[in-house]
Amino acid sequence: MAIKANFGDDEWKLILGSPFMAGMAVTLAEPSGLWGIFKESLASGQALLGAKGDGKAGALAQAIVADMEGSEGRGEARETLRAELAGKSPADAKQSILAMLTRVAAIVDAKAPAEAPAFKTWLSQVAEAVANASSEGGFMGFGGTQVSAAETATLTDVAKALRAA
Template sequence: MARKADFTPDEWGKIVTAPMLAGMAVTLAEPTGLFGILKEGMASGRALLEARSDPGASALSKAVAADMETSEGRTSAREALQAELSSKSPAEIKQKAISTLAEVAAILDAKAPQDAAGFKDWLKHIAERVAEAASTGGFFGFGGVEVTEAEKATIAEIAAALKIPAS
């Protein structure tokens, strides 16, 4: 069972920001306006909260959720994201998110192989939840497409970066 102490501070920073990056990449694939972005952000946050109490969640997912419950953990994650993503366009942010997820996959495969599969599946699940959170098109939330082709493609990119099956 991997713990925070098993990783360098840089590695842990990437692991802790990975859930946010998975959600952010999907949101940037096809932004759905202010309310859509809020719904998608909330879906990502809910997935973090659910990991804490889900008996099926990996120990590493629970450790990340616990770290994000602390002020220090949230501040560290926010600062890491700002350092990596500031001054970038939405397309650049999306690509950076996906490349960082690939780095996280490599870190997990090397240092936490017993937890890697569960954590990677959790990251993909977060991306899927974010994609399903807000429909695109329609009128006042009615109609429209629940998960767009761009979002599906981004989920496939995330799965490829994590080296897990897309569906």
């Protein structure tokens, strides 16, 4: 079973931030205004909390949730993302996130191969939850498309980065 001790400090920080990366990639694909971004961020957090009691998410996802329950874990995840994405345009940030997810997949495949499939599926589900959280287009919440073409393409990119597709 994969636990935090299986990974080096930098590896764990990258893995710790991976649920936020999966969601953020979708948000960056087609930002949907302040309310939409809020709803998408909330969906990412809810997906993270949902892993706590979901045996299908696997031990690695549950270890992330356990670390995120403390302010230190949340701070490490935020700092890792901030350091990687600072000063980048949304398009460049999205590409950096996809590259980081590819690194996460490689680390998990190498150091926790038994946990890797469930973990990568869970990360893809986090991205899907974010995509479904807010409709794109429309006006004041009316009309629009639930999941835009750009978000659909990004879901495919996330799956490819995780080698889950």
